[in-house]
Amino acid sequence: MPIVTIGIDLAKNVFAVHGVNEAGKAMLVKPRVPRDQLAMLIAQLPPCVIGMEACSGAHHWARLFQQHGHTVKLMAPNLVAPYRMSGRRGKNDAADAAAICEAVTRPSMRFVPLKDEHQQATLCLHRTRQGFVEERTATYNRLRGLLSEFGVVLPQSPEKLRRHITEHLDTLPGWAKRSISDLLEHAGHIEDRLLEYDRAIAEIAREDARSKRLMQLRGIGPTTASALLASIGAGHDFKNGRQVAAWIGLTPGQYSSGGKARLGSITKAGDAYLRGLLVNGARAVIANLGEKQDRFSRWARTLIERRGYWRAAIAIAAKNARLAWAMLKYGHDFKLEPVAD
Numbered sequence: 597m598p599i600v601t602i603g604i605d606l607a608k609n610v611f612a613v614h615g616v617n618e619a620g621k622a623m624l625v626k627p628r629v630p631r632d633q634l635a636m637l638i639a640q641l642p643p644c645v646i647g648m649e650a651c652s653g654a655h656h657w658a659r660l661f662q663q664h665g666h667t668v669k670l671m672a673p674n675l676v677a678p679y680r681m682s683g684r685r686g687k688n689d690a691a692d693a694a695a696i697c698e699a700v701t702r703p704s705m706r707f708v709p710l711k712d713e714h715q716q717a718t719l720c721l722h723r724t725r726q727g728f729v730e731e732r733t734a735t736y737n738r739l740r741g742l743l744s745e746f747g748v749v750l751p752q753s754p755e756k757l758r759r760h761i762t763e764h765l766d767t768l769p770g771w772a773k774r775s776i777s778d779l780l781e782h783a784g785h786i787e788d789r790l791l792e793y794d795r796a797i798a799e800i801a802r803e804d805a806r807s808k809r810l811m812q813l814r815g816i817g818p819t820t821a822s823a824l825l826a827s828i829g830a831g832h833d834f835k836n837g838r839q840v841a842a843w844i845g846l847t848p849g850q851y852s853s854g855g856k857a858r859l860g861s862i863t864k865a866g867d868a869y870l871r872g873l874l875v876n877g878a879r880a881v882i883a884n885l886g887e888k889q890d891r892f893s894r895w896a897r898t899l900i901e902r903r904g905y906w907r908a909a910i911a912i913a914a915k916n917a918r919l920a921w922a923m924l925k926y927g928h929d930f931k932l933e934p935v936a937d
Contacts, residue, residue, distance in 0.1 A: 599623045602638075602646045602666075603697025605689045606654060612689035613637065614697045615644070627690035639664045647700025649673045650708040658710050669700050670708040709833040711826070718800060718826040722819075725793040726869055732786045739779045746772065754783070797822050806830075809923050814892070815877030815916050823870055824920050831925040837918025844871050846914040862910055871913070878912035 597617035602624070605612040609631050615624030629637060634657075638646070643665040648654050650670040658668040679702075680687065680695035699705055711719070736754055739761075743750060748764045750757045761780065765773055801807040801818035810821035834840050841847050845865040851858045864871070882900065885893050900908040 597621075597623070598642050598644075600644050601697055601701055602641070602644055603693045603695070603700060604634075604646060604648050604657075605692040605696060606648055606651055606657065607689070610689070612693035614690065614693035615641070616697055622694075625690065627688075627693075635660055638666065641666075643667070645669065645700060647671060647696045649676055649696060655711045655716060659712070662710075668710065669705075670710065671696070671699060671705060672708060675699065675706065707833060709827075709829055711829070715826040715829060718797075718822055721793055721797055721800075722823050722826070722869065725790065725797070728786050728790050728793065732783060732790070735779055735783045735786065739776060739783070742772065742775060742779075754787075794819070806924060806927075809927075810920055813916055813919055813923075815874070815881040815912060816920065817877065820870075820873040820877055823873055824917075825924070827867060827870055828921065828924065831921045834921060834925075837921040840921040841914040841917040844874065844917055846871060846874065846910060846917055874913035874916055875909055877916065878909040881912055882909060 597619065599615040600618050602613060602615040604614075611629045611631065611634050613624060613626040613629050613634075614622065617623050624641075626637070638661050641664075644667070646658075646661050646666050646668045648657065648668070648670055650672055654670050658670060661668050676692075676696055676699045679699040680692060732754070736752075736757060740750060740752070740757070743761075743764070746768055748767075750760050750764075758780070761776070765776060768776060798818040801811065801822045804822075804825065807818070807821040807825055810816050810824060811818065816824070828834070828840060831840065834843070838847065842863070843866050845863045845868075847863060848859040849861065849863045851860055882896065882905065885897055896908060896912055899911055903911075
């Protein structure tokens with residue numbers, strides 16, 4: 597019987613491969629496959645289902661294996677973990693590959709959407725931009741901390757800090773003044789890079805028709821639109837919008853037993869960056885509700901009065917995630933309610 601399912605434990609240089617036939621019997625067990633031989637090994641096999649954990653390089657290997665007619669499915673490592681230790685002693689690469697091979701056949705398994713090179717390149721922009729944002733925040737925090745050592749306490753806003761810091765520079769001793777000046781210069785370079793990345797992301801969003809449709813939603817701008825499109829593509833890997841909201845971590849966790857349903861706070865699973873963009877967009881929607889009387893605005897206003905600001909923001913973010921999936925899935929067939937001022 598031919599091999600029908602393969603599990604691959606990905607690594608940097610040495611990979612483990614485990615293949616089984618329809619009866620589940622191991623037909624291919626290779627605990628040590630060098631990196632330069634993996635593609636050749638998979639190319640020699642008949643078309644089959646290949647399972648891998650979603651990690652660094654997984655999408656690259658998935659695209660490569662698909663070129664040889666294989667069906668590739670990626671899984672979150674935490675979903676594979678229960679199969680890794682079931683009936684096995686210890687943990688090693690061969691056991692991991694066997695667990696992946698078993699997990700990919702489970703009908704209840706949830707899979708990670710495969711990304712093409714354009715999607716990954718766009719996400720590189722977002723991740724690099726987010727890194728610059730974190731570095732800018734760290735630099736300004738370090739700068740304020742050093743100034744406070746000399747009794748200078750300035751506002752948290754970078755704009756206000758830059759505006760008020762010049763009047764205090766001359767009061768600092770020599771090396772302290774040098775350090776503060778260097779930190780200010782470094783923060784300025786980061787600000788310039790952020791502007792460049794923001795322009796690049798906005799240009800990508802303007803050139804894509806799907807991103808333009810996403811930007812019709814209130815609370816979704818160029819950054820969120822391009823991040824959503826790069827993350828979920830056309831949405832074909834999700835059955836409905838609720839799955840997308842759950843994948844991003846915007847649905848409540850459930851703690852039910854004995855027939856009693858208990859819903860807690862949101863799970864915060866998935867991509868924290870994408871979730872943060874949607875929540876910040878929802879906060880912008882709330883800030884600009886005004887006296888709008890369209891159905892969406894009335895719903896949001898009622899929700900704020902009934903459940904509070906933050907629950908309303910999460911609900912709007914989850915709703916935007918579902919609407920985004922519908923727009924990507926159905927394209928022009930999805931009709932959006934016009935905004936009434």
